[in-house]
Amino acid sequence: MTMFSVLGALLFIACTGWTVGAMLGRKPGSALVPGRRPRRSAHRGEPRRVDVLMLGFSGSGKTLMLAGLFSRFRFGGASGITLYADDASERDLERIIGRIQDTEDGFLPEATPPGDPRTWSFGVRVDVAQGRRADAFTLNYLDYAGEYAAALAGAEGETNEAFTAALRRTDILMGVLDGDDVRRVLVGDARPETLVRIERLLRLLVRTDQRCVHLVISKWDTLVDRDGRRLGLDEVVSRLEQASDNFRDFRLNPRFSTLRIIPVSTFGHGFAKPDADGRMVKRPGAPWNPLNVDFPFSCAVPDILTGDVALMSAHRSGQGNRTTLSPERLAKVTLAVLDLAGLVLKASGHGLLVAVPINAIVEHVRESLPRWLVRQPAAAPRFDEDAALAKVLEYCYARTAAFDEQWYVHPPVRRRGEVSDV
Amino acid sequence: MSENAWPFLIGRARNAGYRVVVVPDFMADAASVDALSGAARDVRLPADAACVRELHGLPGGAVLVVYRSFTPRGGDYGLGADELTDGFGRPIRVTEGVVLRRAATAGLPPITVADLEQARAAVAGPYRDFWQQERDYTRRVSAGFPLGAAEDSRPRPVRLEKAEPWGPVQSVRARVDAAPRRPTRRTLGASAVAAAVLITALVVGRNLITATPRSSPPAASVLGDFCDALKAGLPEAAYGFTSPQLRDTVSSAAFARELLSTAPRAATCTYAVDVASVTAAHGTVTVGTGSTPPTAWSVSLAPGPGASWLIYSLTQVS
Numbered sequence: 001m002t003m004f005s006v007l008g009a010l011l012f013i014a015c016t017g018w019t020v021g022a023m024l025g026r027k028p029g030s031a032l033v034p035g036r037r038p039r040r041s042a043h044r045g046e047p048r049r050v051d052v053l054m055l056g057f058s059g060s061g062k063t064l065m066l067a068g069l070f071s072r073f074r075f076g077g078a079s080g081i082t083l084y085a086d087d088a089s090e091r092d093l094e095r096i097i098g099r100i101q102d103t104e105d106g107f108l109p110e111a112t113p114p115g116d117p118r119t120w121s122f123g124v125r126v127d128v129a130q131g132r133r134a135d136a137f138t139l140n141y142l143d144y145a146g147e148y149a150a151a152l153a154g155a156e157g158e159t160n161e162a163f164t165a166a167l168r169r170t171d172i173l174m175g176v177l178d179g180d181d182v183r184r185v186l187v188g189d190a191r192p193e194t195l196v197r198i199e200r201l202l203r204l205l206v207r208t209d210q211r212c213v214h215l216v217i218s219k220w221d222t223l224v225d226r227d228g229r230r231l232g233l234d235e236v237v238s239r240l241e242q243a244s245d246n247f248r249d250f251r252l253n254p255r256f257s258t259l260r261i262i263p264v265s266t267f268g269h270g271f272a273k274p275d276a277d278g279r280m281v282k283r284p285g286a287p288w289n290p291l292n293v294d295f296p297f298s299c300a301v302p303d304i305l306t307g308d309v310a311l312m313s314a315h316r317s318g319q320g321n322r323t324t325l326s327p328e329r330l331a332k333v334t335l336a337v338l339d340l341a342g343l344v345l346k347a348s349g350h351g352l353l354v355a356v357p358i359n360a361i362v363e364h365v366r367e368s369l370p371r372w373l374v375r376q377p378a379a380a381p382r383f384d385e386d387a388a389l390a391k392v393l394e395y396c397y398a399r400t401a402a403f404d405e406q407w408y409v410h411p412p413v414r415r416r417g418e419v420s421d422v
Numbered sequence: 423m424s425e426n427a428w429p430f431l432i433g434r435a436r437n438a439g440y441r442v443v444v445v446p447d448f449m450a451d452a453a454s455v456d457a458l459s460g461a462a463r464d465v466r467l468p469a470d471a472a473c474v475r476e477l478h479g480l481p482g483g484a485v486l487v488v489y490r491s492f493t494p495r496g497g498d499y500g501l502g503a504d505e506l507t508d509g510f511g512r513p514i515r516v517t518e519g520v521v522l523r524r525a526a527t528a529g530l531p532p533i534t535v536a537d538l539e540q541a542r543a544a545v546a547g548p549y550r551d552f553w554q555q556e557r558d559y560t561r562r563v564s565a566g567f568p569l570g571a572a573e574d575s576r577p578r579p580v581r582l583e584k585a586e587p588w589g590p591v592q593s594v595r596a597r598v599d600a601a602p603r604r605p606t607r608r609t610l611g612a613s614a615v616a617a618a619v620l621i622t623a624l625v626v627g628r629n630l631i632t633a634t635p636r637s638s639p640p641a642a643s644v645l646g647d648f649c650d651a652l653k654a655g656l657p658e659a660a661y662g663f664t665s666p667q668l669r670d671t672v673s674s675a676a677f678a679r680e681l682l683s684t685a686p687r688a689a690t691c692t693y694a695v696d697v698a699s700v701t702a703a704h705g706t707v708t709v710g711t712g713s714t715p716p717t718a719w720s721v722s723l724a725p726g727p728g729a730s731w732l733i734y735s736l737t738q739v740s
Contacts, residue, residue: 051686058439059510086713111508113491113515114432114440115463116588116653121685121713138684138713147439156557157441158459162654162687169655169686279511328675 048137048332048389050304052296053167054216055204056176057153057197058146061218061266063109065176066120066141067096068266068293073124079395080127083139083297089120100266103282116162117144124297126388134384136392137333139297142166153200171307171331172300173210175201179219179265180278186239187226195244202250211310212303213256220263220291222274233263233408258306260299260400261408265291298399301333301392308334309361317351320358324351337393340386341368369394425531426566427488427520429541431549432462437509438556444545446521447563454480455561461588462517464491470578472519472533475585476526478646486526488533488582489519499546501553518545526587533580536572586692589650641703641723641731645693648733652709655687665724665732680738681719685711701725706739 054062070093073083085093099107122139144163151157152164167173181198184190205213217223223231231239241248251259268289272280308330312323327335327347338345341364346353356364372390428446442455449458457477465473467490478484494516496502506514520541522531548562570577644663651659657678661669664677682688689712695705703723710716718739726732 049684049686058434059508059512089712106511108510108512110493110513110515111434111440111510113464113517114459116460119685119687119689119712121711123713140686142686145440147434147441150439155439157439158456160456160460162460165655166686277511 048336048385049140050137050172050300050331050333051140051142051166051170052172052174052300053142053170054174054176054296055149055167055201056146056216056218057150057155057178057201058111060146060176060178061264062146062176063096063112063143064100064266065216065218065264065293065296066143067093067100067109068264068290069141069296070122071097072290072294073297076127079391081136081392081395082125084123084125085120093120101288103271103284103286106282108280112143112145114145114147114158114160116160117142117148117166119143124388124392126391128384128387128391132384134388136385136388137301139300141296142170149204150197150200153204155200167208170210171304172212172214172296173205173208174214174216174262174296174299175205176216176218177201179217179222179263182217182236182240183219183223185243186223186231186236199244199246202246206250206253206255211256211307212258212299214260214262214295214299214303216262216264216295218264218266220265221267221269221271222280223263230269233261236263237261237408258303260295260403262292262295262403263407264293264295266293292403294399295403298396298403300396301337301389302396302400304331304333305337305365306362309358312352312354312361313358315351316358321354321356322351323354323358326351333389336386336389337365340372340390340393341365365393366397369397424568424570425522425524427522427533427537427541427569428566429518429520429544429564430458430462430487430489431516431518431545432459433494433516433518433549433552434508434514435553435556435559436507438552438559442561443552443559444548444562444564447565448482448523449480449485449521450561450563451481454482457588458487458521462487462489462519464515464517465489466491467583468581470535471581471583472538473585474526474530474582476587477589478525478587478643479589483523484525486522486524486530487519488522488538488580489517490538491515491517498542499549499553501550506553516549518542526584530582530584531569533569533582534572535578535580537569538580540567540572586649586653586690587646589647641697641705642693642695644723644731644733645695645705645707645721649688649691649693649707649709652681652688652691655682657682663730663733664736665726665734668734668736681709682711684713687711690716695721695723703731707736 054065056062070083070085073081076082096109099105120141120143122141123135124137124139125133125135128134142163144160144166147155147157148160148163151159152167177198181190181194184194185198205215217236223236225231237251241251251261267280268291270283271286271288272282275281311329312325315324316322317324327345335345338361342355343361343364344355354361369390373394428448429444430442430446431444432440432442434440442459445455445458449455457480461475461477467473472488472490474486474488476484476486492515493513494506496504496506508514518538518541520533520537524531544564544567551562552559648660648663651657651663658674660681661674661677664672688709690710691707693705693707695703697703701724705721705723706718707721708716708718720735720737720739721733722735723731724734
């Protein structure tokens with residue numbers, strides 16, 4: 001028996017050694033990778049992922065917004081940014097888009113039924129140079145039954161642990177206020193429960209940990225007063241504040257470093273109008289021009305960077321360019337963007353040392369981006385993913401800047417050249 | 423004596439959102455209702471088919487859920503002839519079926535169309551009440567009825583399509599909390615020596631182990647929980663099912679990167695396991711994220727130092 005025992009032990013040591021050796025060697029198709037590589041190269045070649053969650057109740061328009069977002073990036077346009085999905089998802093989304101566009105079809109997507117949430121994964125692909133294409137990152141959009149959000153906020157109904165876990169982990173969180181609810185409050189048609197529903201959503205957003213939270217007001221095309229006059233965003237916000245002190249408190253909460261209030265309409269203006277029962281009916285032959293549906297995407301990378309910089313700032317120690325955070329606390333996209341901007345992160349036993357003051361990181365990234373984009377056409381294919389990320393970042397900054405000029409952001413947006421104190 | 427089945431229904435009313443409208447009387451606790459809501463998700467199947475799914479980790483033990491979804495017309499529930507729509511004008515989906523108090527390992531029961539029709543007859547009244555009472559409706563519980571009891575001269579069997587087992591996230595988390603903590607800065611040599619001591623003990627005690635009925639979860643159950651964790655987007659929970667030796671070699675972050683490289687959660691996760699002996703099992707786990715082709719992993723398992731089998735190696739199948 002003793003001999004068998006020793007033999008067994010030796011065999012096990014041999015097997016363990018083989019397994020470890022195979023792993024450390026990271027042969028293709030071999031096994032899991034140990035997490036002991038140098039940090040500076042750690043994010044190279046690793047998948048970058050951005051998770052977006054639209055937090056809204058049933059009927060607020062989440063699934064329609066997903067279709068609108070996909071539609072917006074189907075053909076690339078001047079930016080060359082296209083979203084790619086697997087064949088089954090592509091088929092589902094094309095079917096929804098086709099039926100939305102058909103004004104003779106009274107179609108509205110079914111409410112997302114209960115069940116564990118579904119993640120729609122999109123490759124964010126960019127034409128980089130000389131016919132080369134590369135994925136900047138993977139965008140994940142969670143679709144779920146709005147009842148789970150309502151139950152989490154205190155309404156009757158079942159909760160879903162998978163949804164709750166996703167809410168905690170998501171990178172980008174966008175609260176979706178149902179524009180029809182907002183309109184009813186503003187014109188005095190709302191039942192008491194309508195305002196309760198709005199405030200419950202705000203409370204859910206307050207309870208989350210994400211620093212970059214935005215508020216989407218869906219169905220913006222329906223926001224008209226009793227005379228049919230379109231309401232402006234400033235007017236909507238100020239009248240909501242009059243109707244709800246809680247809305248004002250939410251908006252002024254300093255915990256949200258940058259809160260955008262984004263009017264979104266998947267139908268766009270003039271595509272549909274409410275019938276006598278309040279249901280949206282399409283106007284025959286009307287063109288489909290969704291409004292601001294791209295924002296969950298456009299805000300994503302700048303917001304993740306801003307959120308991470310704020311996190312670094314909150315853990316600042318001593319000098320303005322030192323943080324106690326470890327690189328693992330930062331998103332891969334953030335590490336990639338810093339790499340792109342030539343910002344060296346030096347890991348030390350007590351955290352990270354950044355090449356520039358933490359509160360100047362965002363500005364530095366924005367300033368270095370054009371230089372990188374000028375350089376990049378000649379870059380080698382191994383830099384294609386970085387080039388793709390740079391192009392997406394350029395698009396996103398331009399898009400959010402245009403939005404901030406035109407719409408509503410709290411606190412007031414700083415202009416280029418101003419150094420933000422995060 | 424035939425087996426009992428308990429009807430259930432998940433649906434919504436015009437102005438009241440989706441909820442579990444009827445639940446088996448032994449699943450009336452909140453955790454079981456949440457589990458039924460999460461697991462019996464909308465399916466689109468031919469008329470003669472239904473989905474069957476095992477739910478484990480419930481307070482009352484494992485159950486099998488047989489269900490199907492459809493877009494009802496009012497006539498299906500005595501609510502007029504029109505298609506049922508919600509307050510936004512959207513078609514409504516209803517999921518209904520039966521729950522059996524058995525695990526999948528006990529095999530699949532023969533279910534007939536008459537059984538499902540009997541289940542519908544049991545839930546139609548409560549759904550009608552829900553439609554009328556909306557938010558004031560209180561969830562009803564159903565009693566079991568014996569399968570095959572309906573009078574049917576030519577019973578038509580329902581084709582059952584098996585879905586992956588489902589486990590609540592909470593039960594996975596609890597297991598992770600209970601899992602041994604990762605030792606700090608343990609050297610490879612120390613790990614190997616510790617493992618050698620463990621294996622020696624196992625070899626010495628082999629006769630004792632084979633003679634003693636094991637109360638620990640079987641290897642298949644561990645892989646089931648492993649898959650559940652990946653599907654719930656909790657790679658750190660899945661990491662808890664790996665051996666200390668593997669955890670010494672691979673960090674939690676690297677593990678998550680490899681298993682869920684393109685999505686926050688697995689869209690699909692299937693597994694097969696072959697228990698070669700009381701100390702060794704081998705299997706395959708196939709993880710799909712929806713955006714890329716599924717990845718197959720070859721796994722080897724062995725009883726861990728605790729009460730459960732653990733994954734000792736995980737190798738991507740090229």
